[in-house]
Amino acid sequence: MFVDFRDQPPPPPWQPQRPRPRLTAGQEKALAAIIGFNVVLLLIAPIGGATLIGALALLFR
Numbered sequence: 001m002f003v004d005f006r007d008q009p010p011p012p013p014w015q016p017q018r019p020r021p022r023l024t025a026g027q028e029k030a031l032a033a034i035i036g037f038n039v040v041l042l043l044i045a046p047i048g049g050a051t052l053i054g055a056l057a058l059l060f061r
Contacts, residue, residue: 023031
């Protein structure tokens, strides 16, 4: 069977993509606060976890 595709319209002309919108000042502050909080937890959580494991080890000793 032969399908004639010549009646299809041509594709739309190429247009460059728009640049992504920048973050607003409030969004930048929120992102900085989240990153800062995660860095603090990255440093404190292992110490807290080691303390809990040590406490459990002494409890079951």
